[in-house]
């Protein structure tokens with residue numbers, strides 16, 4: 001069951017975000033936009049189709065994500081946003097088309113697939129930390145097991161990352177002892193520990209209490225400003241305005257519109273997007 005999140009997510013009118021993100025200068029985004037043009041595409045989806053039985057969930061998806069680019073995916077519930085993310089790291093197979101990461105087609109299975117998954121970090125709505133491992137162990141597990149990093153080195157790097165997301169003091173605790181916002185920041189640190197080429201975020205703040213949303217978004221804004229390539233499913237328009245290079249509007253399994261955040265939120269081209277925005281902006 002997919003609940004309709006319109007009206008239930010902690011959406012604020014756009015002007016509220018202008019205050020919320022005043023610390024975010026335009027310079028990071030501009031610097032990234034300059035970089036973006038240099039590197040060539042990192043993730044390329046061509047004519048991707050996917051079915052769940054009879055249901056055509058992804059319809060002829062073409063999407064190019066450049067290095068350092070931040071793409072926000074937005075759209076009504078059931079439109080295929082999560083499925084799109086899950087196909088990019090092959091948690092879900094596709095039925096047609098191609099997905100290439102850094103020039104390489106997604107492998108079917110085996111070692112190459114594990115390697116690819118390591119290149120694609122993913123942060124979900126629910127935190128998915130291992131409950132019986134400490135935060136530090138959660139962050140070092142992937143590097144030790146998959147990247148074969150030495151334990152001391154993995155722990156050193158993990159502590160740096162936990163420092164960066166502001167929860168170094170929580171390293172020895174278990175997930176259940178942390179707040180939702182802290183757990184989500186731990187999940188981000190865990191994904192970053194694999195040194196991914198691209199980070200996928202699927203509604204990373206929608207399960208959080210409102211007061212914890214900002215601390216997670218701040219981490220993501222910093223990550224974007226540092227040049228991480230990111231695909232972010234979110235209805236947080238403040239994040240989109242502050243950090244996105246482009247907004248992809250998805251509905252009924254299709255990319256209906258790709259636009260700059262500025263244009264999308266003030267001057268959407270498609271009626272479907274205008275209709276969607278009129279609903280979320282009135283709440």
Ligand SMILES: Nc1ncnc2c1ncn2[C@@H]1O[C@H](COP(=O)(O)OP(=O)(O)OP(=O)(O)O)[C@@H](O)[C@H]1O
Pocket residue numbers: 002003005052055057075076077078079080081082083084
């Ligand atoms: N494992 C599955 N098996 C069958 N159908 C599925 C499965 N996962 C998703 N679907 C269906 O595929 C469609 C797209 O779902 P998806 O989760 O990608 O949408 P979404 O845009 O992420 O929605 P939301 O905003 O609610 O998270 C929906 O109709 C959903 O019910």
Ligand SMILES: [Mg+2]
Pocket residue numbers: 081082083202
């Ligand atoms: Mg979803």
